Amino acid sequence: MKLKLKIWRQTGPTSAGRLVDYAADHVSPDMSFLEMLDVVNEGLIKQGEDAIAFDSDCREGICGTCSLVVNGIPHGPDRGTTVCQLHMRRFKEGDTVTIEPWRAVAFPVVKDLVVDRSAMDRVIAAGGYVSVNVGGAPDGNAIAIPKEIAETAMDSAACIGCGACVAACKNASAHLFMGAKISHLSLLPQGQAERQRRVVAMIEQADAEGFGSCSNEGECEAVCPKEIPISNIARMTREYMKAMLATR
Amino acid sequence: MKLDAKTPSGALAEKWDRHKFEMKLVNPANKRKYTVICVGTGLAGASAAASLGELGYNVLNFCIQDSPRRAHSIAAQGGINAAKNYQNDGDSVYRLFYDTVKGGDYRSREANVYRLAQLSVNIIDQCVAQGVPFAREYGGLLDNRSFGGAQVSRTFYARGQTGQQLLLGAYQSLMRQVHQRAVRLFTRREMLDLVVIDGQARGIIVRNLMTGAIERYAADAVILATGGYGTAYYLSTNAVGSNVTAIWRAHKRGALFANPCYTQIHPTCIPVSGEHQSKLTLMSESLRNDGRVWVPKKTGDARSPEQIPEAERDYYLERKYPSFGNLVPRDVASRNAKEACDEGRGVGESGLAVYLDFQDAIQRLGADVIKEKYGNLFHMYQKITDENPYKVPMRIYPAIHYTMGGLWVDYNLMSNLPGLHVLGEANFSDHGANRLGASALMQGLADGYFVIPYTIGHYLASTTQPKVTADHDAFKEAADNAQRQITRLLSVKGNRGIREIHRELGRIMWDDVGMARTAESLERALTAIPKLRDEFWNGVSVPGTPDNLNQSLEYAGRVADYLEFAELLALDALHRRESCGGHFREESQTPEGEALRDDENYAYVAAWEFTGVGRQPELHKEPLQFEEVHPTQRSYK
Ligand SMILES: Cc1cc2nc3c(=O)[nH]c(=O)nc-3n(C[C@H](O)[C@H](O)[C@H](O)COP(=O)(O)OP(=O)(O)OC[C@H]3O[C@@H](n4cnc5c(N)ncnc54)[C@H](O)[C@@H]3O)c2cc1C
Ligand code: FES
Secondary structure, three states, X not given: OOEEEXXXXXXXXXXXXXXXXXXXXXXXXXXXXXXXXXXXXXHXXXXXXXXXXXXXXXXXXOOOOOOEEEOOEXXXXXXXXXXXXXXXXXXOOXXXXXXXXXXXXXXXXXXXXXXXXXXXXXXXXXXOOOOOOOOOOOOOOOOOOOHHHHHHHHHHHOOOOOOHHHHXXXXXXXXXXXXXXXXXXXXXXXXXXXXXXXXXHHHHHHHHHOOEOOOOOOHHHHHOOOOOOOHHHHHHHHHHHHHHXXXX | OOOOOOOOOOOHHHHHHHHHXXXXXXXXXXXXXXXXXXEOOOHHHHHHHHHHHHHOOEEEEXXXXXXXXXXXXXXXXXXXXXXXXXXXXXXXXXXXXXXXXXXXXXXXXXXXXXXXXXXXXXHHHHHHHHOOOOOEOOOOOEOOEOOOOOOOOOEEOOOOOHHHXXXXXXXXXXXXXXXXXXXXXXXXXXXEEEEEXXXXXXXXXXXXXXXXXXXXXXXXXXXXXXXXXXXXXXXXXXXXXXXXXXXXXXXXXXXXEEOOOOEEEEEEEOOOOOOOOOOOOEOOHHHHHXXXXXXXXXXXXXXXXXXXXXXXXXXXHHHHOOOOHHHOOHHHHHHHHHHHHHOOOOOOXXXXXXXXXOHHHHHHHOHXXXXXXXXXXXXXXXXXXXXXXXXXXXXXXXXXXXXXXXXXXXOOOEOOOOOEEEOHHHEOOOOOOOXXXXXXXXXXXXXXHHHXXXXXXXXXXXXXXXXXXXXXXXXXXXXXXXXXXXXXXXXXXXXXXXXXXXXXXXXXXXXXXXXXXXXXXXXXXXXXXXXXXXXXXXXXXXXXXXXXXXXXXXXXXXXXXXXXXXXXXXXXXXXXXXXXXXXXXXXXXXXXXXXXXXXXXXXXXXXXXXXXXXXXXXXXXXXXXXXXXXXXXXXXX
C-alpha cells in the first residue's frame, strides 16, 4: 500500500520546525508503524539525506521510549497501544498520515520527533519511591498483602512513563503519570511511611517543571497505552488533600 | 597471561561469607572521595549505582536512553528465580545452585553460581521492601510459577511485566540517590572508549547523543553493565538500541572476552513476517506452564489447527521428555522446534513455526484465569499477528534472546583489567553455556545490590592509585580515537544502507552461527564477515553531521563494532568442537540428537585477548573444576 506522510522536521531545539511531505510507497500491512518509518529512513539514508529522528527501543510496548503523535493522537488510533505496537493494517491505501512529536512546555523538542522528557525523571526523584537502602529488608512474606490490593497496585504500577498523557492534555498536565506512581505506592504497606511527603514533593516538582494542572478532560486516560484509569488522579488528589490537612 | 578467578577457599556454602569478612573495607568517611563510573541503568547498572550511592561513593551513571528507566531490562516478562521454598516443594539454595550448573551444561563456575543462589533470597526481600507489586495468592503471600529446567516452583513474577517492575524498583532507588546528589546521571550518552592508565581502568569517553560532544570522565573504578550482544544477529528479542559497543571497545583496550559463542535462542517468539522486520517479540517462557507445544504428525499438513484431530498431533516435547514435558530448558525446546520444521512439519505460511496451544488450559482453568496470568502477552500477540490466541493456537519460533558470553570477570566481578568491573548480561559469569529462564534478572540484581558494593570497596581499599583527571594524555588519546571513528564513518559516503548491512550480518549469523553450527558453516561465516566489514567501510552511507542528534551515526558505530565482534563469536564457536547448552555443533551429538559435551578437552572458559581487527585473537583458558556437582550428560527425560 501507498501512504502520504506529513512529518515534523526540526533541526534542533531552538530552530523552527515544519511539516514535510514524504511518500511511503511500499507499506506492508504486517509492518509496525516504526518499521514503516525505518523503511522511509532507509530510502533517505541511501540518498544521503538526514534521516527522520524518532525515539524507540524495545518496540514491544513496555519501555515507553516511542513517542509519536499520529494524526493528532499520541501513539495513534489504537486504544491501549503504543505506537511501536501499532500496525500498518490499521491504515488504508492512499491515507495521509501526519506525524508529530509530543508537545508540552516540559518536553522541549531535541530534533524532529524526539523530545526531552527528563522532567518526568525529576518528578520521580522528588519522591516517587520507598526510601529503603539495600540490606536489612525483612522477609518477603513478612507482610501479607491482600491479593486485590496487590493487583490494584500493579494496575497503577504498569505505567510505562511514556508521557502520552501529558502530550494529550490541553494543560500538559502530568497528573495521570504522577497519580499512577502515587497510587501504586500508597496502596502498599511499604509505601505508608512516606505517603504524605511523597505526594506533596512530586506535585511541587511537577509544577516547577512546567507541567500544567488537571481540569478533568480525561484525554490522558483515552490515550494511555496501558489504559491506566483516571481514578488514579482522584486517588492522588485525595492523598494530596489529606497531606495538606495533616501538615496544617 | 594467567587467569585467576580468585575463588575463595573453603567449603562451597561458606565461601561468600568468608570472603565478605576477608575483603578490605573503605572507611565510611572516605567513600565520598572515591568516584565510581557505572555505565548502564538496567537491572545490573541501576542496582549497582543506587547501592553505591547509598554507601556514600561519588557515582557517575550513564545510559543511552533518555531515561534510566528505559533500559532493556524493562522488557523482561516472565519472572525472577529465588530459592525461597515458599511452596514447600523441595527447593533450597543447593537445588537452585544445582539446577543452574546443570542447566548451564557444566560450563559455569560453581562458586559464582552458589553465591548467586544464596543471594537470590535477599533480592526478593529487597524488592518487596521497595514496593515491587509481585503477584500474590489469596492469603496475601507471594505467588510462584514454574520455569524451564526446574521441577520446583520458584519463579516470582509481576504479571507478564516482571522486568519492568524490578527495574522500576531499582530506578526509583537510583532516582532517590540522584535527588540526594550521591549519583549524577548522564542520559543519552554512549560510551565509546575505556581509558586505561598504568594498566588500571580510570575513565570513559562518551558521546553526548544530543549535542554530539565527545566528553571525558575520570574515576577510581569503572563498572560496565551494558547488557548483551544479541543484536549481532540483527533480529532478536532485544531492544533495537542494544549493542556490544561498550564491552567491545573495552575488549580492544585489553579486557578479555569470554565464551562469545554461548548465545541463547529462545524457543517461544513470534515468527518473522517479512524483510521489514526490525525485531522479534518474545512470548514469555512462563506460557509453557499452560501452553502445549505441538506440530502435525504428517509432514506438509496444511490444514488449519482446529481441523487437525488430537490423534494426528505430535506433542513432541511431552512425548520425548516425559518428566519435564513442555518445561525443558530453552536450548532443548529450540532445537526440537527447528528439528520439527526441518522435517517439514512446521506450521504457518513459512513453515517456520510450531503451535503453542492453550485450549486445554482454557478448558481446565477458564479463560479468565488465563487472562489474569498472561493477558498482556496474549494482547501483544494479537497486536502483532492479528490472531486471537484464546481461539487459535499461537505460532512460535525460536529467536536469539540472550547472550551468556561477555567480558571475563573473576569472583569479584572484576575483569583482567584492574578497576574494570562488569555486571549483568555484559559479563560471562554465571550461566555457563545456557541460561535458565528467570535467572538473568536474578543475576543482574545480585551483581548490583549484593556483590559489587562489597567487591568494589575491596578493590579501592587495596589499591593505590595516582590521582588522575580527564586532562591526562590517555583521555586525550581515547577521545581522539573516538572522534576519528566518527569522522571516518561520516566520510565513507557510499550508497549502502546501514540497516541493510546489519540485516545481512544477521543473516550470516543466523544461518551459519545460529541454532546448529558445523565447522563448514562457521568457516563460511568467517569468510563472509570480514568481506561484509570491508563492504561497510567502503560503501556505507551515514548521513548528517556529528554535532547534533544523529541516530544514523549512532547506529553505524554499533554496526561497525558488530562487524568486528561477530568474527570473534564465530571463531569461538569454531574452536569449541563440542556441543554444550546453547552452542550446538552438529558434529557432536548423542544418538538421540542431544548436545554432547567433551569434558576432557573443553571444560574451560575460553577468554580471548584482542590483537587487532581481523587478526587471530589469543586464547586464554580458565579451567573449570567441579567439586560439588559431577558433570553428567544432561537429561530432561
Ligand atoms: C524480551 C525479553 C524478556 C526477558 N525476560 C526475562 C525474564 O523473564 N527473566 C529473566 O531473568 N530474564 C529475562 N530476560 C533477560 C534479561 O531481561 C536481561 O538479561 C537483563 O535484563 C539484562 O540486564 P542488564 O542490566 O545486564 O542490561 P540492560 O538492561 O540491557 O541494560 C543495559 C544498560 O546499558 C546501557 N548501555 C548499553 N550500551 C551502552 C553504551 N555503549 N554506552 C552507555 N550506555 C550503554 C543502556 O542504556 C542500559 O541502561 C529477558 C530478555 C528479553 C529480551
Ligand atoms: S519502543 Fe518501547 S514502548 Fe515503544
